[in-house]
Amino acid sequence: MTALQSAALLLFINLGLLWLLMRIPLGVRTIRLTRTFQRPPEELWRAIDPAGTDADWHHSVISSKPLKNRTGIVEQIYSHLDRDGAPLRRLLALEPLPAAGGRGFRSRIADDSTLDLAFWRDFSESRIVRRLPDGAEIEITQTDRYRGLAFLLFRYVMLRRELRALEGWLETGASVPQGYFERPTFQCGLAAVSTFLLWPFFGLTTYGLMISTFLTLVIALHELGHLAAYRTFGHESVRMIFVPLLGGIAIGGRPYKSHFEVATCALMGPGISAFFVPILIAGDNIAAHGLLSEQFRGPLLIFLLILGAFNLLNLLPMQRFDGGQVLRQIFRTPRSLIGASFAITACILAIGWEVGVSSGILAAALAVFILLSMIGAGSLKPRHKLEEMKAGERLLVTFGLYAAILIHGYAVIFSAEKLF
Numbered sequence: 366m367t368a369l370q371s372a373a374l375l376l377f378i379n380l381g382l383l384w385l386l387m388r389i390p391l392g393v394r395t396i397r398l399t400r401t402f403q404r405p406p407e408e409l410w411r412a413i414d415p416a417g418t419d420a421d422w423h424h425s426v427i428s429s430k431p432l433k434n435r436t437g438i439v440e441q442i443y444s445h446l447d448r449d450g451a452p453l454r455r456l457l458a459l460e461p462l463p464a465a466g467g468r469g470f471r472s473r474i475a476d477d478s479t480l481d482l483a484f485w486r487d488f489s490e491s492r493i494v495r496r497l498p499d500g501a502e503i504e505i506t507q508t509d510r511y512r513g514l515a516f517l518l519f520r521y522v523m524l525r526r527e528l529r530a531l532e533g534w535l536e537t538g539a540s541v542p543q544g545y546f547e548r549p550t551f552q553c554g555l556a557a558v559s560t561f562l563l564w565p566f567f568g569l570t571t572y573g574l575m576i577s578t579f580l581t582l583v584i585a586l587h588e589l590g591h592l593a594a595y596r597t598f599g600h601e602s603v604r605m606i607f608v609p610l611l612g613g614i615a616i617g618g619r620p621y622k623s624h625f626e627v628a629t630c631a632l633m634g635p636g637i638s639a640f641f642v643p644i645l646i647a648g649d650n651i652a653a654h655g656l657l658s659e660q661f662r663g664p665l666l667i668f669l670l671i672l673g674a675f676n677l678l679n680l681l682p683m684q685r686f687d688g689g690q691v692l693r694q695i696f697r698t699p700r701s702l703i704g705a706s707f708a709i710t711a712c713i714l715a716i717g718w719e720v721g722v723s724s725g726i727l728a729a730a731l732a733v734f735i736l737l738s739m740i741g742a743g744s745l746k747p748r749h750k751l752e753e754m755k756a757g758e759r760l761l762v763t764f765g766l767y768a769a770i771l772i773h774g775y776a777v778i779f780s781a782e783k784l785f
Contacts, residue, residue, distance in 0.1 A: 374566065375563075375566045375610075378610060379610060379611060382610065382611055383611065385513070385514055386513050386514050386515040386611075387512075387513040387515060387685075388512060388513050389512070389513055389514065390512055391510075391511040391512065391513070391514070391517065392510060392511070393487060393508060393509070393510050393511075394508070394509065394510075394511050394517060395506055395507065395508045396506065396507045396508075396517070396520055396521050396524060397504070397505070397506045398504070398505050398506075398521075398524050398525065398528060399502055399503065399504045399505075400502070400503050400528045400531075400532070401497060401500060401501070401502045401503075402500050402501055402502075402503070402531075402532065402535060403499060403500040404500055404501055404535055405500075405501065406467065406494045406495070406496045406500075406501035408535070409494045409501050409503060410468060410494045412531065412534070412535075413492050413494065413503060413531075414470065414492075415429050415431075415439040415441060415457055415459065415470075415472070416429070416430065416431045416439050416459070417429075420439075420441075422531070422534050422540055423527065423530060423531075423534075423540050424444070424530065424540040424541060424542060425443050425444050425445065426441060426442070426443060426444075427442040427443060427444055427452055428440075428441070428442045429441045429442075432456075437458060437459050437460065438456055438457070438458055438459070438475060439456070439457045439459060440454065440455075440456055440457075441454075441455050441456075441457060442454055443455065445619075446601070446618060446619040447478050447479045447619065447620060448479070448619060448620040448621060448622040448747070448749070449622070450599070450619065451478075453477075453478055453479055454476075454477075454478040455474060455476065455477050455478065456474070456475040456476035456477075457472045457473070457474065457475065458472065458473050458474075458475040459471070459472050460472075462491050462493065464493040464494075464495060465495075466495045466496055467493055467494045467495035467496055467501075467502075468493070468494060469491060469492055469493030469494065469504075470491065470492060471489060471490070471491040472489070472490050472491070472492075473485070473488065473489050473490075474488060477748060478748060479620050479747065479748055480746065480747065480748055481746040481747065481748050483746060484746060486510075487508070487509050487510040488507070488508070488509045489507075489508050489509075490505070490506065490507045490508070491504075491505070491506045492504070492505050503528070503531075505524055505528075507520060507524065522544070522546075526542075526543040526544050527543075529543045530542075530543050546606075547604050547606070552605060552606065552607050555607035555608075555609060556581050556585060556607045558609050559581055559584075559607055559608075559609040559610065560574075560577050560578050560580075560581045561577070562609050562610055563577035563580060563581070563610070564577045575664065575667070576667065576671070579664075579667060579668045579671045580671055580675070582668075583638070583668075583671050583672050583675045583676075584607075584612050584613045584675070585605075585607075585613065586637065586638055586641070586672075587613070587634045587635065587637075587638055587675065587676060587679070588605045588613040588614070588615045588634065589605070589637065590633040590634045590635070590636055590637030590638060591605075591615030591630055591631070591633055591634045592604075592605060592615050593633060593637060594629055594630040594632075594633035595615065595617040595618065595630055597629075598617075598622075598626050598629070598630065600617040600618035600619055601618045601619075602618035603615065603616065603617055603618055604616050615634070617630070620747055621747070621751060622751065622752060623751050623752035623753075623754070624694040624751050624752065624753060624754045625694070625752075625754050625755075625758040625762065626751075627690060627694050627751065628690070628691045628694035628695065628754070628762045629762065629765075631687040631690035631691050631694075632687065632691050632762065632765050632766060632769065634676070634679065634687050635676035635677075635679055635680055635687060635769045635773060636765060636769055638672055638676045638773070639676070639768070639769055639772040639773060641672060642669065642672070642673065642772050642773065642775070642776045645665055645666075645668060645669040645672070645776075646669065646776075646779060648661070648665045649662055649665050649666060649669070649783065652665065662783075663784075666780045666783050666784050667780070667784070669776050669779070669780040670776070670777060670780035670781060670784065672773075672776060673773040673774070673775075673776030673777040673780065674773075674777050676769070676773045677713055677716065677770065677773040677774055677776075677777060678713070680709065680713070680766070680769060680770055680773070681709065681710060681713060682705070682706035682709050682710060688709060688766070689706075691762060691766050692705050692706060692709065692766075694754065694762065695754070695759055695762055695763055695766070709766075709770070710731070712770060712774070713770070713774070714727050714730075714731065716774040716777055716778065717730070719778055720777060720778055720781040720782075720785075721781070721785070
């Protein structure tokens with residue numbers, strides 16, 4: 366398999382996975398989980414009833430209590446933060462749910478301090494406690510309209526974790542976070558898995574392993590840039606999730622507050638990588654003058670090419686790419702956004718032309734990027750509008766985007782000329 370065929374196959378697999386995870390129309394789906402406990406049903410009911418005396422048992426729930434002036438409405442306060450750093454507030458509308466051999470309720474979201482209520486339009490949840498001869502059974506169902514498997518799987522995992530946390534609380538009196546997925550050691554393992562999954566696409570040789578390792582390092586460095594930006598804007602908890610074959614995702618600790626914050630956090634992925642471009646070029650020059658072993662020149666240039674190409678492609682003005690995120694914050698009208706998107710795309714295609722990529726491949730790549738843009742369309746609508754950029758902030762982000770494209774474009778041209 367040639368390098369071009371390998372790249373095409375990898376792109377095809379990524380497109381398919383992205384469509385399955387983000388855009389496949391699943392319609393209305395219901396998640397149902399049951400768990401038995403050797404506990405009196407009354408004890409379980411006090412915990413799962415939002416108006417119960419033990420409703421705040423979970424480690425992420427600060428309080429859960431009915432509103433005195435609104436019948437059937439329960440206010441829940443979570444340790445998760447809203448965009449202003451205050452605890453998330455959510456109102457549940459409850460109605461009794463008849464259940465044979467037990468009791469239950471159905472709930473819907475009546476208010477949310479972080480998300481627009483349109484997000485919860487099709488959401489409902491029911492919880493039932495049934496008496497058993499040797500204890501009790503809890504049945505939880507969640508119904509919502511889904512587009513893509515990712516959020517459906519996320520909710521399923523979170524419900525399983527909640528039931529495990531409940532089991533621990535019943536045994537020890539304390540609720541602790543469940544799961545290992547977000548832990549750094551587990552993510553390092555996923556990064557290693559991603560490296561070995563990418564290896565066959567570049568040839569099962571030492572050279573192919575080097576390329577797949579470099580690509581994983583570039584992805585990690587890119588996501589660390591996003592994490593650094595989140596920390597700078599005061600996010601108390603940040604984490605990076607590695608998704609084998611698809612790359613990585615940086616997750617902040619609260620919703621965005623302003624358009625400037627969105628643009629800066631997106632730009633810092635390729636931005637922090639840009640700082641390594643002159644270092645790698647300097648390393649190549651040092652090796653060229655005999656101050657460093659000549660055998661390091663090839664790997665340095667390959668790493669520089671991967672670093673530049675990955676971040677340059679990430680700056681394309683597509684919906685889920687960093688470039689698209691930044692441009693949507695800078696340009697607030699459809700006409701200006703379309704014009705800027707064409708300009709950025711033309712610049713990146715010109716860099717590809719400069720390094721010898723054929724017009725046919727560039728045209729095919731453009732078609733792929735359009736497909737990616739369509740796959741990534743749609744996002745969560747926040748409850749409150751983001752703060753608009755000031756003139757100085759807009760200018761700063763614009764120059765940052767220009768500098769990131771220029772630096773990574775130069776990295777691609779410099780390394781390609783030396784290698785080929």
